[in-house]
Amino acid sequence: MKRKTLNTIIYYTVVTLIAIFMVYPALWMLSSSFKQPWEIFGDILNLIPKEPTLNNYKEGWQGFGGITFATFFKNSFIIAGLNTIGTVISSTIVAYGLSRIPFPGRRIIFTTVILTLMLPMQVQIVPRYILFSKIGWINTFYPLIVPAFLGGPFFIFMVMQFIRGIPKELDESAFIDGADRIKIFYHIILPNLKPVITTAAIFAFYWAWNDFMGPLVYLNSPEKYPVSVALRAFSDPSAVTNWGAVFAMSTLSLIPVLVIFVLFQKYIVQGVTTTGLRG
Amino acid sequence: MKKLTKKKKHDILMGYLFTSPWILGFLFFIVFPLVTSLYLSFTRYDILSAPRWIGLQNWVRMFTQDPRFWNATKATFKYVIFEVPLRLLFAFIVALIFSQRESKILNLYRAIYYIPSLIGGSVAIAVVWRQIWGYPDGIVNAILSIFGLRGINWLGDTRTAIWTLILLAVWQFGSPMLIFLAALKQVPTELYEAATIDGANFWGRLFKITIPMVTPVILFNLINQMIHAFMAFTQSYIITQGGPLDSTLFYAVYMYRKAFNDFEMGYASALAWFMLALVGIFTVIIFKTSNRWVYYEAEEGV
Numbered sequence: 001m002k003r004k005t006l007n008t009i010i011y012y013t014v015v016t017l018i019a020i021f022m023v024y025p026a027l028w029m030l031s032s033s034f035k036q037p038w039e040i041f042g043d044i045l046n047l048i049p050k051e052p053t054l055n056n057y058k059e060g061w062q063g064f065g066g067i068t069f070a071t072f073f074k075n076s077f078i079i080a081g082l083n084t085i086g087t088v089i090s091s092t093i094v095a096y097g098l099s100r101i102p103f104p105g106r107r108i109i110f111t112t113v114i115l116t117l118m119l120p121m122q123v124q125i126v127p128r129y130i131l132f133s134k135i136g137w138i139n140t141f142y143p144l145i146v147p148a149f150l151g152g153p154f155f156i157f158m159v160m161q162f163i164r165g166i167p168k169e170l171d172e173s174a175f176i177d178g179a180d181r182i183k184i185f186y187h188i189i190l191p192n193l194k195p196v197i198t199t200a201a202i203f204a205f206y207w208a209w210n211d212f213m214g215p216l217v218y219l220n221s222p223e224k225y226p227v228s229v230a231l232r233a234f235s236d237p238s239a240v241t242n243w244g245a246v247f248a249m250s251t252l253s254l255i256p257v258l259v260i261f262v263l264f265q266k267y268i269v270q271g272v273t274t275t276g277l278r279g
Numbered sequence: 280m281k282k283l284t285k286k287k288k289h290d291i292l293m294g295y296l297f298t299s300p301w302i303l304g305f306l307f308f309i310v311f312p313l314v315t316s317l318y319l320s321f322t323r324y325d326i327l328s329a330p331r332w333i334g335l336q337n338w339v340r341m342f343t344q345d346p347r348f349w350n351a352t353k354a355t356f357k358y359v360i361f362e363v364p365l366r367l368l369f370a371f372i373v374a375l376i377f378s379q380r381e382s383k384i385l386n387l388y389r390a391i392y393y394i395p396s397l398i399g400g401s402v403a404i405a406v407v408w409r410q411i412w413g414y415p416d417g418i419v420n421a422i423l424s425i426f427g428l429r430g431i432n433w434l435g436d437t438r439t440a441i442w443t444l445i446l447l448a449v450w451q452f453g454s455p456m457l458i459f460l461a462a463l464k465q466v467p468t469e470l471y472e473a474a475t476i477d478g479a480n481f482w483g484r485l486f487k488i489t490i491p492m493v494t495p496v497i498l499f500n501l502i503n504q505m506i507h508a509f510m511a512f513t514q515s516y517i518i519t520q521g522g523p524l525d526s527t528l529f530y531a532v533y534m535y536r537k538a539f540n541d542f543e544m545g546y547a548s549a550l551a552w553f554m555l556a557l558v559g560i561f562t563v564i565i566f567k568t569s570n571r572w573v574y575y576e577a578e579e580g581v
Contacts, residue, residue, distance in 0.1 A: 015376065019391045022450070026398060028418065029407045044421045090300040097297025101290050109298050112305055118502075118562060119309070120510040122531040123555045126538045126547045127312030130319070133326060150304025175286075181293035210401045212513045213531075217539060231402040232517055243410070250403030257397055265390055272454045273461035 026254070033057070033248040040243055057252075060245030064234060067223050069249055076226035076253075079144050079215070080208035086149035087204040088197055094151045095159035096185050100171060116153040122213065129217055143218040144211070148204070155200045158275045162196035163189065199271035202264050206257060227253045320549035325542045337549040348550070350525035351533035357441060358529065359508045362448045367500055370452040374459035375489075389460075396453030404447075405517040409434065412443045434519055437526040444514045444527055455500045462496040463489065494573040502565055509558050530554055 027047055032040045033056050035049040043050070061069045098110050132143045166189060174184050212228045219225060222233065231253060235246045261268060295302070320337055322330035341348050377389055398404050411418045412433040420430025433439045470488050479487065490497075512531040515521055521528035521536075534554070538547035 011376075011380065015385070015388050018373065019388055022392050022395055025404060025407050025411060026394065028411075029403065041416045044416060044418055045425075090304075094298050094301040097294055101294040101297060103291045103294025106294060106298075109301065113301065116305070116309060118506055118558075119555075120506055120558065122510040122512060122534065123551045123558075124309065124312055126534065126544060126551050127316035127319070128308065129538065130315065130326065130544060131308075131312050147304060147308045149300065150308065151301040156301065180289060181297070185297070206397065212400075212402055212516075213535070217535070228402045231406065235406045246406060250401075250406055253403050254398050254401065257401070258394075261390075261394070261397055268393075269389075269457055272457040 029247050030251050033244065033251045035244060037242075037244050040247070056242075056244035056248035059242060060234075060248040060252075063230065065222050067225075069227070069230065069252070071223055072225055072227045072230040073252075075141075075224060076209060076228070079141055079226055080205050082141075082145045083148040083208035084201050084204040086145060087152050087155055088201050090149050090151040091155035091200060092159050092190070092193060092197060093185075095156045095163060096189055098156065099160045099163040100168075100184075100189070101181055113153045113156050117157065125213065125217055132218065138218060139220050139224060140218075141224070144208070144214050148208075152204070154275065155204065158200055158271070159193065159196050161274060162193065166192050195267065195270070198264065199267040202260055202268060203271055205260065209257060316548040316551055319545050320552050322545040323543075324545040324548075326544055327542075330545060333545070337546045338553075340546070341549055341553065347525060347528065347533060351528045351530045354441060354526060354528050355509060355511075355530040358445060358448075358511060358527075359505060362445045362508050362511075363501065363504045365445065365449045366452050366504060367455055367497070369449055370455035370500070371459050371497075373452065374456045374463055375485075377456075377460055378463040389457075392456065393453035396451045399447065399451035400513060402513065402517060405514055408443065408447050408514070409518050435523050437524050440519050440523055441527045444511075444518060447514055447518075448508070448511070455504060458496055458500055459493065462493040466492045491574045495575060498565070498569050498573050502562055505561060505565070506558055509554065509561075 031047045031049060034052045034054070035043075035056075036051050036053055039046075039050060063069050063072065098106060098113070128143065129138070132138055137143050137146075170188050171184050174188050179187070209226075210228060211226075212232070215226050215229045216232075219229065222230070225233065227249075231246070231250060234249060235241050235243075319330055321332060321334060323333050323336075324330035373392060377385060395404075414420065414432035414435060415430055417430070417433070419433065423430045431439065433443050466489060470492075471484055474484050474488055510531050511529050512535070515527050515529040515532045516535070519527040521532050530550070534547050534550045537543045537550060
């Protein structure tokens with residue numbers, strides 16, 4: 001009995017110590033965002049601000065070049081929001097076609113989905129930039145949104161895995177009742193996909209929200225920047241930086257991500273474990 | 280009979296209709312750009328004027344006249360070789376710790392451990408990371424000074440800078456951890472019971488049962504993480520800007536600079552294709568060697 005208690009104590013000490021390492025940087029950022037400028041680097045290890053202030057948030061929100069963070073957040077929400085909608089709609093449709101409808105070429109299409117899973121975005125960015133500049137899409141949101149409407153391989157695969165678990169008999173009986181593939185998709189499959197659609201939407205939103213390289217490449221006027229690129233411009237190492245303001249805006253930039261995490265934790269764990277989504 | 284063919288026709292039409300978004304996207308946003316860039320890798324192209332065919336010049340320049348290309352390749356390899364195994368090791372150990380017990384509070388801990396994976400790739404955390412290792416007044420140096428140790432310029436030293444980036448990535452072991460945890464829970468408990476009766480201790484069970492049973496998941500994580508690591512960008516771009524002396528110049532950052540700072544699109548295309556080939560080769564090698572160490576249940580006992 002005594003040994004068991006000791007084990008439990010050791011166990012929880014270890015997991016708590018690791019937990020501190022895991023959250024410390026985020027906590028430090030949060031606390032610095034409420035610190036006075038002299039306190040941020042003067043009293044670096046103290047997590048509780050001595051003279052808490054909201055000034056960093058006020059100053060940070062002003063942004064730079066006359067553009068406030070309201071614009072950057074709006075841009076991020078537009079890009080990530082449309083990206084999410086596009087990914088979910090297109091990936092669901094494609095996944096249904098690939099997993100339930102027998103037609104010639106289905107295997108080849110599925111193979112391209114799997115191969116693309118292994119194709120890093122960074123390798124495609126130069127040729128895509130050239131393509132988008134030819135069609136006049138540079139410095140617009142289109143390069144960051146339109147491809148999402150044509151299906152993401154991760155999400156197609158993820159929805160396909162889920163559809164596998166829906167009994168085929170449902171399709172068959174609906175077919176005997178005279179429903180065609182579109183009706184079966186809309187009335188039978190789609191209502192059953194809610195959990196996986198939620199999961200896909202969360203991840204699509206995360207990736208689009210955190211994406212840095214895409215907007216950095218495709219956008220060049222600051223009023224179109226999403227938060228990620230704005231933060232980097234805001235904390236440019238070659239300029240004098242108001243660090244308090246940077247930490248305040250950094251904190252704000254993480255709020256949507258953390259709120260979604262708290263609300264949908266179950267789906268996120270499911271999504272990671274079933275498909276190994278990076279994160 | 281007639282109805283069947285009608286159904287078949289309907290299916291063929293619907294099959295293409297439903298998959299048409301992917302087919303279009305694949306052709307426009309993947310095949311077309313890849314083929315174009317392969318062509319461009321043999322040209323000199325600055326976007327403004329037409330591409331000019333220069334044969335193998337870009338490739339020759341890459342391998343023989345561009346020390347920065349080698350620096351980038353070296354830094355990226357170093358990063359991949361240390362980051363991927365370390366991250367997987369941590370993910371596995373922590374998943375193992377979690378799999379030992381079950382309680383509500385552990386679910387909370389699991390959530391906390393996942394947070395870095397959510398926010399770690401963000402610009403916000405990259406900015407914070409720069410402060411953590413800052414010189415002379417970063418957090419790490421402040422902690423060292425408590426113990427009377429003199430801090431060093433972690434980000435300014437060619438020996439340490441890359442390790443700060445590796446550590447940042449290892450810190451985000453959340454998603455492989457969750458995958459390992461799911462796999463560990465699926466190992467049949469009968470196996471452990473039988474092994475315990477046979478006198479196997481914790482380590483015996485770990486190396487004879489647990490690890491072999493999760494090797495398919497290790498393979499999956501390994502490939503996933505490797506592809507991801509080869510293309511790391513944000514951390515290097517924001518935290519170290521590739522420095523000092525190119526010691527953290529990640530390949531993706533170098534490619535980005537060639538393309539979007541120097542507007543050498545042809546050369547950048549060659550860089551992209553070299554990396555694509557490299558990632559492909561490594562993936563194939565890992566797959567090929569995997570049947571030596573990956574244990575598939577279905578094959579056993581046949």
